[in-house]
Amino acid sequence: MNKKQFLNTYKKISSLNQERTENTQNRALYRSEHDERLIKDFHYAKFQKNLHNAQQSKALKELLEKDNWNEEDTEKLLSSLR
16 A cells, blocks of 8 residues: 555545534434423423422431431431432
8 A cells, every 4th residue: 555545545534534523413412392392391390309309308307417327327318319
């Protein structure tokens, strides 16, 4: 393989890499604006539910007021967050 062929091969590989990056950058994350809105609303509702459950949880409040935690307290915390 001579020098010219070698350089042309590098140019082709470089152009292929640029095409791949352009294709991945232009691809939309959501199929439509409606899908995007639905997914964001769903995640926001899940967040609000989890926040409400955490704020209303008596077990979590008791754990937060406790100074020294042991292994059982850690298990209670994990189970209350599920």
